[in-house]
Amino acid sequence: MSMAAMLSARRLIAYYGQAQILSDVSLDVASGEVALLLGRNGAGKSTTLKTLIGLVPMAGGEVVFRGERIDGLRPYQIAQRGLGYVPEDRRIFTDLTVSENLEVGRQPARKGLPAWTVKQLYKLFPNLAEMSARPASQMSGGEQQMLTIARTLMGNPACVLLDEPSEGLAPVIVDAMVAAIKEMKSQGLAVLLSEQNLHFAEDVADRAYIIEKGSIRFCGGVSELRDNDSVRSACLAL
């Protein structure tokens, strides 16, 4: 599987100040594949994603994206190479309207990749279409979550890093997330999905990584994980 990997990270190490958060993270995501990053609170899921997009400096390891080393690049350079990032806390521009938020995410179309238009994204998230002129400060949490995904897709990414998109959302919104992830997958995008909610993630994911204390402890198919009670109770149960 690593031969076809679009995004491939090896032995990532990262710190916040003096505290080591990531000690050994290696993972691969292939085109048209949804890879799941599971772990408890504080295991290093968000930090892994932030390290990949360049928001947290890497202290060691390497990242290859579409055949090119991207570790050490600035976040905007990584994003311009087609890696999209959807932050956990959404980070919507609340002073801007919904359509303006989408415009900020706009990047030129890339060869061989789906080119998203505002129209397509409104079709994928019909709620957004109805409020395109509304200031983002007046949206619900679920609507903001849709907007943050749509904004990242405006950059026409080849691979999307999704940080806990189901967190704190109503079931009906979670269904919309599932539909969106399936659409990305069908368009041939690679998706790295960080989650605590296994039930949501099982629906869409192909493979799973389990991270604990900053290192990857398990790597395998989702069905394999479902059957492996010992790993699940050791690394995921509260």
Next chain:
Amino acid sequence: MSSIVIQFLNGLAGASALFLVAAGLSLIFGVTRIVNFAHGSLYMLGIYIAYSAIGWASGSDGPGPMGFWGGVLVSAIAVGATGALTEMLLLRRIYGAPELFQLLATFGVVLVLKDFALWVWGPEDLLGPRAPGLQGSVAILGQAFPTYDLVLIAIGASVLCALWLLLRRTRWGMLVRAATQDREMVGALGVNQKWLFTAVFALGSALAGLGGALQIPREPAQLLLDLSVIADAFVVVVVGGMGSVPGAALAALIIAEIKSFCVGIGQLDVLGFTVSLPKLTLVVEFIVMAIVLVARPWGLLGRAPGPQRVFAGGHEQPLQPAVRSALLAILALLAAVPFIANGYTVVLLIDILVFALFAASLHFLMGPAGMASFGHAAYFGLGAYGAALLVKAAGFPMETALLSAPFVAAAGAALFGWFCVRLSGVYLAMLTLAFAQIAWSVVFQWDTFTGGSNGIVGVWPSPWLASGSAYYYVALTLCGCGIWLLRRIVLSPYGFALRAGRDSPLRCDAIGIDLVRMQWVAFIVAGTCAGLAGAIYAFSKGSISPETLSIPLSVDGLVMVLLGGVQTASGPVVGAALFTWLQDTVARNTDYWRALLGGIIIALVLLFPQGIVGFIRQRFGRSGSL
């Protein structure tokens, strides 16, 4: 009725000028988070360049070939280019440094630009040309109103509209607004912030240049404009809400109208007292700012900023034995100075001691207490004036006055600090600036009590302390005790609580620490020590002037602390010594000492973004207790 209309129009003309310079500052702060002290210098440059570009200087009677408006345009473009160049060559390298270092760097730019203007245009005030065809006035409701001011109002309104369209209707404007809120996220979406920042700097600077150039028919170009304009612009930006262009327009309007009506109404009798409203114009904006910040801590149209960390604080530790012995050796050396050095060195050392205590007290606020003060000279000045007035007006003996004066400063710090500690970050710093400016203006205008701009002369120590070396020992003892006391407090349980509050305010709140009261006490402690420094200073000089509580002295204090390194307790002392010595040495050898000092500051910021002592500590391992 007609005079009210005229006052209103006057206010609009003033608002237009204020808005132009404040809008640029607000844009720059919003996107880059840099508090650009050099913005006032860009305005000053705008006036000077317009003066030359219009061609008045060539000696002819009227504008040169470019004409008046051509000159104004050239000036705006040239100043915009200067701003862009400053961003690319200097600020771009230090976006990662703590905010206060960026501030220090922009202050270095202030000094360089001031001497550049001195070198090119000389020290004399330069009176520019009037705008052709607009020299006259028009009759409005039977009263004459300058035509040029009407044009100024129109230009201000047009720039507001143009900026609004630019920010609302273009992709660039959208990116600017998005970056004002969360620039990191804008980067993660693939936008190269480098050029966004440069462009914002160029636009903001060009607006400052335009604002300056348009004033050429109304006021002379002179070298003091930089700091007076930056103070005004800061106030407008803070009142309007940092990063908000409509906020800047609203604040400029309110402040300029109040000023205009103060001038228009003139004397006012209240309860038998005569209040001179025109005199109030020197402080009215600062009063407005104090009121607005207490009621709306983020300005009229501003938003609550995310959690701000002005800088990472240090981890002060008790002295190690080796360092303790080294300190004792230095003290012994200092005590021996009057026997081995000449009188000039002793006088310079008194200055250094005074400013070391002043800087240490400011460091106490900025480091352990986590509050940046832009107006710390207020307490230095209150101490100095307290000492002088206790001798002159109250007839105290000099010794009593010297020891009582710090309590005058403490009272001032208690009053001002009560308001300031309710804010945080840049807003807190601005409020300290406002209070310092109010204190300065009271001292400056109260001729009968404080001597006004002349100050107070004949403030000498008692005869037994009159010799240089005797007074040197007084200064050494008092400053040494003051610095020791400050350090003692940092290492006390109160100091621990203060530092805990700085590092995690929410957690402190949760474990029952009353952070606001802690910070208030810190404010008073720092004010008292600054007051002691001021009192020692007063008797060492024999005379004092309002400069002892002016903005430049506050800025000097900041430079000393940041030069030495805010993360270390010895930093401010080293910084004060270096700064005072540099100022003395450089000033004696060149007319352009400011530019040299500014250049040194810029070089130091680029080389040692952690300050000098911070650098030494980092480079040579943790001696831990420096």
